Amino acid sequence: MAAARDQAFLAIEDVVKDFGGVKAVNHVSLDIAKGEIFALLGSSGCGKTTLLRMLAGFETPSAGRIVLNGMDLAGMEPYSCPINMMFQSYALFPHLTVWDNIAFGLKREGMPREQIAQRVEAMLKLVQLGTYAKRKPHQLSGGQQQRVALARSLAKRPQLLLLDEPLGALDKKLREETQIELVNIIRDVGVTCVMVTHDQEEAMTMATRIAVMSEGRILQVGAPHEIYETPATRFVADFIGNVNLMDGTLSVDEADHCVIACADCQHYVGHGITGTPGMAVSVAIRPEKMMLSRDAPAEPYNRTEGTVKALSYFGSFTVYHLGLASGAGLKVSLNNSQRHRDDEINTGDKVWAHWSQSAHVVLTQ
């Protein structure tokens, strides 16, 4: 019973938001459990901010319901809602100290002074900014400002914390450090969190589950590794990370394997898909699941020959861009685990890409 209630701590039930005929959010349903960090991920205009704004009470759904801990948000006064939103710009008051920024909402609520002082001190400790209490926001780094904003958002002990592109204003290195800090603080407090981001690495690093959105709809919901390793559609496979997508035809489908014929290779997949031979399917293979060799692999399956057209060096790994006989391209990513390779592969070389029978994701939509 408790488990069932926990599963739907936040229930988004068939929610629609129509802006003059444009459905920015189109029949979205989601159940979010208590304590989750849930990411809404999608490219610009997919409707993620509109959905977050409805959770914050800034917009009203055109249809459907949002239920938090058993209570319909539609029936709640905005100020009584146990929900707080942290914006990308942090929206700190520039003329107030860190201490007063954190205390602001508590004072407005009429909380007794003693209690405010205790709460602010606890928040400063939580975000490790105790020694910065007297500073103004412009005397802090971007990462520190972000932590003040988080402390202010958490000071009122919301049941639901909403984060709008929380780290969008930080540079890459600081963003990566802050992602982990932010997750640790949110976990310590135990608050349920919904965040919006267009940055897939941010969603993958921070979230317990991700909803991939496109054109107002949810395409897939899952843990980061599920979304990455078992995308349900071509769109999701292509949207998350790098992928080689190949169109083909199912030629054999048995319980323990299937064979898919594509223009440049025959795929032997180590499981059946219960499809009909002759049907059109796509195969998705991540570049890091492929290997390269100069000699042709013995098996006639799961291999293709190509010419290296370009290399992209990323330090820890290199992506080899191959041109295949059909004219299609293929990306293979190899770890640079050694400083120098004996047999370095260069632009113009003819090589074989090959992969195992568990590397594929077979997609029918």
Ligand code: ATP
């Ligand atoms: P971004 O990452 O660029 O903020 P998003 O995924 O958050 O994009 P939304 O801001 O939710 O997308 O917008 C979804 C769609 O709804 C867009 O087509 C947008 O133009 C439209 N839209 C958003 N707000 C309004 C509004 N107040 N009035 C009319 N249309 C709106």
